[in-house]
Amino acid sequence: QTDAVAPCVVLDPFVGSGTTVATALQLGRAGVGIDLSEAYLREHAMPRIEAALAGAVRPLKKIVAMPPDVPPPPKILRG
Numbered sequence: 001q002t003d004a005v006a007p008c009v010v011l012d013p014f015v016g017s018g019t020t021v022a023t024a025l026q027l028g029r030a031g032v033g034i035d036l037s038e039a040y041l042r043e044h045a046m047p048r049i050e051a052a053l054a055g056a057v058r059p060l061k062k063i064v065a066m067p068p069d070v071p072p073p074p075k076i077l078r079g
Helices: 019-026 038-054
Strands: 009-012 030-033
Touching: 009 019, 019 030, 019 038, 030 038
Parallel strands: 009 030
Antiparallel strands: none
């Protein structure tokens, strides 16, 4: 077992306050956020993401892998 981070990019098309991108950064992944309002991004998302980049945000708990006997989640959402 290894604690290596699988390389990936997290896309948040409605970034809002930046929580998803900040969390991705805390977990060692890259994050891309998109939002319609530049003013909202500057006021809310950017400070949170910059804090995550600077390491000023409390680190998240370690993620534990699911045991192999647990079935994977469904591939399609049911409507």
